[in-house]
Amino acid sequence: MRNISLVFERIAKPISVALVLLFSVSSLQAQDAKEGETIFKANCSSCHKVFGKFLGPELAGVNERRDEAWLLKWIHNAPSVIASGDPIALELDAQFPSAAMTAFPQLGEGQIKSILAYIKAEEEKKATADAAGGATGVGGGAAAASGDASGFMIVGLVAVIILAFVVILVLNKVIRTLERVIASNKNLIPEPVLVEGPKKDYIGKLKKLAKNKKLVFFTVLMLAIFLGSAGWKTLWNVGVHEGYQPVQPIKFSHQLHAGVNQIECQYCHGGAFKSKNASIPSANVCMNCHKAITASDKYDGELSPEIAKIYRALDYNPETMEYGPNQRPIEWVRIHNLPDFAYFNHSQHVVVAGVECQTCHGPIETMEEIYQYSPLTMKWCINCHQETEVNHEGNAYYDQLIAAHEKLKKGEKVTAAMLGGLECGKCHY
Numbered sequence: 001m002r003n004i005s006l007v008f009e010r011i012a013k014p015i016s017v018a019l020v021l022l023f024s025v026s027s028l029q030a031q032d033a034k035e036g037e038t039i040f041k042a043n044c045s046s047c048h049k050v051f052g053k054f055l056g057p058e059l060a061g062v063n064e065r066r067d068e069a070w071l072l073k074w075i076h077n078a079p080s081v082i083a084s085g086d087p088i089a090l091e092l093d094a095q096f097p098s099a100a101m102t103a104f105p106q107l108g109e110g111q112i113k114s115i116l117a118y119i120k121a122e123e124e125k126k127a128t129a130d131a132a133g134g135a136t137g138v139g140g141g142a143a144a145a146s147g148d149a150s151g152f153m154i155v156g157l158v159a160v161i162i163l164a165f166v167v168i169l170v171l172n173k174v175i176r177t178l179e180r181v182i183a184s185n186k187n188l189i190p191e192p193v194l195v196e197g198p199k200k201d202y203i204g205k206l207k208k209l210a211k212n213k214k215l216v217f218f219t220v221l222m223l224a225i226f227l228g229s230a231g232w233k234t235l236w237n238v239g240v241h242e243g244y245q246p247v248q249p250i251k252f253s254h255q256l257h258a259g260v261n262q263i264e265c266q267y268c269h270g271g272a273f274k275s276k277n278a279s280i281p282s283a284n285v286c287m288n289c290h291k292a293i294t295a296s297d298k299y300d301g302e303l304s305p306e307i308a309k310i311y312r313a314l315d316y317n318p319e320t321m322e323y324g325p326n327q328r329p330i331e332w333v334r335i336h337n338l339p340d341f342a343y344f345n346h347s348q349h350v351v352v353a354g355v356e357c358q359t360c361h362g363p364i365e366t367m368e369e370i371y372q373y374s375p376l377t378m379k380w381c382i383n384c385h386q387e388t389e390v391n392h393e394g395n396a397y398y399d400q401l402i403a404a405h406e407k408l409k410k411g412e413k414v415t416a417a418m419l420g421g422l423e424c425g426k427c428h429y
């Protein structure tokens with residue numbers, strides 16, 4: 001019997017090692033693509049889409065179109081590649097005369113490779129989605145695409161479970177045969193007698209299977225992993241509103257105002273530079289322009305119905321140019337909303353840390369209607385805090401901190417006041 005379990009171990013070990021390897025390799029790739037997606041959205045999505053031309057060329061297929069060394073050089077510093085007279089670069093630049101790719105000196109080789117991995121992953125995702133959509137004949141493509149990497153994980157898991165099942169059945173058969181061979185060699189038991197009987201005794205077989213401890217253990221384990229991962233995923237997505245895009249009372253377009261007309265974010269969201277809240281502009285701010293801009297050329301000389309809504313909110317009469325008494329605020333639907341127990345301060349991130357609005361809110365200047373771009377989960381905040389270096393040059397707060405640190409090193413007294421404990425904002429909102 002010991003020999004047999006040795007055989008079992010010998011076969012089982014390489015199989016499990018191979019499975020673990022397979023899993024870790026595929027999850028590593030998924031991680032690269034995930035990192036690449038973040039970098040892509042922050043740096044590239046204002047000009048590129050993976051599928052379809054935008055301000056720059058379509059990026060799907062670029063891994064095949066160009067070799068990697070060229071891509072690394074190009075993405076790191078496109079203007080210098082063009083300046084060097086590289087023929088591919090010159091041709092590309094000529095194809096896109098109205099825009100030019102900026103340099104990304106801050107991106108390391110690893111990060112650029114992650115972007116390329118992300119592009120490849122998107123291509124594969126689309127290929128599977130297309131195949132699925134084609135096979136069912138329904139527009140299943142979109143659904144499959146939104147399933148993202150965890151969909152693959154679950155399919156993978158099911159495949160592993162089935163594989164493990166088959167392996168166990170085969171091994172069981174092998175063990176039984178071996179046992180029989182050994183037994184017959186030692187003449188301990190007679191040749192198996194072919195007994196006539198009910199051949200399809202499924203319940204009996206099931207009972208036998210249920211007695212197989214290894215099999216029962218494996219099945220329970222796999223079931224636990226499967227249910228656990230599905231439950232884990234569901235729980236993590238509770239309260240996450242990524243992509244949230246409510247209908248707004250006025251069709252206000254950031255693409256038109258911040259994009260085409262290049263109005264600075266600060267003009268309407270000045271709060272983001274001064275305080276905790278970015279704030280939504282009041283209708284009076286709109287009137288700075290919309291007293292005069294009526295967009296009437298689009299409506300046969302009539303006032304735009306959307307701009308009329310601003311006038312109505314202010315009870316403004318364009319004929320007499322007077323404001324009436326029945327004013328009420330425009331009821332914009334709030335999109336980004338942290339729970340009350342989380343404190344987030346815009347000016348600290350925008351002014352002190354120097355983070356661009358787009359890093360957190362996405363390519364706002366291209367959005368016809370705003371949607372929530374980032375998940376706004378605690379994990380999201382924490383990840384960024386772990387990656388982002390603080391900007392301490394010329395920052396009085398950090399100078400103070402360094403001074404306090406020097407004092408501590410010399411054994412001198414440091415009070416809470418020296419760490420900013422007298423600043424009004426530390427205790428007051």
Ligand code: HEC
Nearest residue numbers: 043044047055056057062075092093096099100101102115
């Ligand atoms: C300001 C707009 C802009 C941004 C931002 C931008 N690109 Fe580009 N990209 C272009 C344009 C335009 C071209 C075409 C060449 C040219 O005119 O300079 C291009 C070309 C490319 C090419 C070559 C495509 C081909 O068919 O060979 C790649 C690859 C590329 N960009 C990747 C990226 C990546 C990755 C990022 C983000 C790190 C990025 N780009 C950010 C505008 C941009």
Ligand code: HEC
Nearest residue numbers: 257258263264265268332333334335336357361364365370
């Ligand atoms: C002309 C005024 C104006 C300009 C310029 C402007 N915005 Fe806005 N923004 C608004 C108004 C009005 C709303 C509320 C309606 C909406 O959500 O579309 C808003 C909403 C938003 C929201 C969503 C707020 C929420 O409810 O969570 C974000 C984020 C935002 N703006 C970011 C920006 C950024 C970034 C820029 C610069 C690229 C910018 N805005 C430029 C007027 C402006």
Ligand code: HEC
Nearest residue numbers: 250251252261263281285286288289293295304305306307
């Ligand atoms: C700095 C000037 C400026 C400010 C401030 C401004 N807009 Fe505009 N807005 C424009 C311009 C320019 C257009 C384009 C007009 C055109 O297409 O003829 C426009 C167009 C629009 C349109 C589209 C009209 C249509 O039917 O095509 C709407 C709606 C609009 N603005 C709403 C707002 C609201 C709401 C605010 C305040 C939150 C606001 N705008 C603030 C300059 C401004």
Ligand code: HEC
Nearest residue numbers: 265269272277278279280336337338349350355356357360
């Ligand atoms: C570090 C990430 C980050 C950056 C950078 C950032 N925001 Fe925000 N923004 C958020 C978060 C988180 C919320 C939700 C805040 C809440 O619910 O308390 C938010 C909410 C908003 C809102 C709606 C609610 C409010 O505070 O009035 C607007 C408008 C807005 N941001 C505009 C901007 C603009 C404009 C910029 C650039 C000047 C900017 N944000 C930069 C993360 C960011």
Ligand code: HEC
Nearest residue numbers: 342343344348352353355359380381384385388389390391
């Ligand atoms: C784009 C990256 C980024 C994201 C996303 C981000 N932060 Fe920050 N955050 C920073 C940086 C950088 C600083 C340091 C600023 C400084 O030097 O004071 C900071 C500082 C802070 C501080 C002050 C810490 C201290 O010791 O004074 C708080 C509080 C904070 N962030 C909360 C949040 C919350 C809450 C979220 C998520 C809703 C968030 N941040 C998302 C980059 C980010």
Ligand code: HEC
Nearest residue numbers: 414415416417418419420421422423424425426427428429
């Ligand atoms: C160490 C924390 C701390 C700091 C720093 C601080 N305050 Fe206060 N402040 C408080 C507390 C606590 C109260 C409430 C006391 C009470 O209700 O008796 C308060 C009350 C006040 C009030 C009275 C509010 C009212 O409703 O009666 C004002 C005004 C005020 N603070 C302004 C300031 C200003 C301006 C600064 C900066 C120069 C500042 N505080 C710094 C803790 C602080």
